[in-house]
Amino acid sequence: MSTLSKTFLTPEQYLEIERKAEYKSEYYNGEMFAMFGASLAHTVLVRNAMRELDRQLLGSSCIPVSNDLRVFVPVTGLFAYPDIVVFRDEPQLRDAYLDTLINPTVLVEILSPSTEAYDRGRKFEHYQSIDTLREYLLVASDRVHVDLYTRQPDSRWLLTSASQERESISLSSIGCVLTLNELYRDFDLGHQARAEAR
Helix, strand or coil, X not given: CCXXXXXXXXXXXXXXXXXXXXXXXXEECCEEEECCCCXXXXXXXXXXXXXXXXXXXXXXXXXXXXXXXXXXXXXXXXXXCCCEEEEECCCCECCCCCCEECCEEXXXXXXXXXXXXXXXXXXXXXXXXXXXXXXXXXECCCCCCEEEEEECCCCCEEEEEECCCCCXXXXXCCCEEEEHHXXXXXXXXXXXXXXXXX
C-alpha cells in the first residue's frame, strides 16, 4: 500500500509563494490552504462593516482594512486573512515586505457554512494568543446574527450576541458601535441572488 507524502513548507517558503500567487492561501504547520471566492451576501456584509468602521474611525488612531492584509499569529505560526482587521496606532509588521500584520486590535470574520466551525473554534484559539487583540466579531451570513468576543482584564473572553436589526454591538476597544440594521443593509440582495441561483 502506497501513501502520498506531503511537502511541508517553512513560513519563508510559504510567504515567497504567496507573494507571487494570483489567489490567497492561509498557512499553518507547514501547509498552505487555498481560500475560495466569497458569496454575494459575504461581500455585502464586508462592505457594510467596512463602511461603518471607516465612517466612525475617520480621524482616529485606528485603521480598518479589509481582507487583503495578512495577519501572523506569532505564538502558533498561523498566517491568515481575516475579513476585516482593525489596528491601533503604528502597525507592527513581520518583515520588510510590510504585508503581514502582527498587532491587530479587532478581527472580524464573516461566517459561511464551510468556515463557521473553524472560525468559531480552532481559528479563534489561534487568535486568542495575539496579545494586542481585544475583540473578535463573528457575523453570520445566513441570518441576522452577530457574536462579539471581548477580552477581559483576566484574559477570559466575554460573549455578547445580537440577532435583531434594531440591536447594536459595541466595539469598545476602538470606540465603535455597529447597528445591525446598517451591518445587514442590502443583505436580502445577497440572499435573493443565492435563491435565484438554485
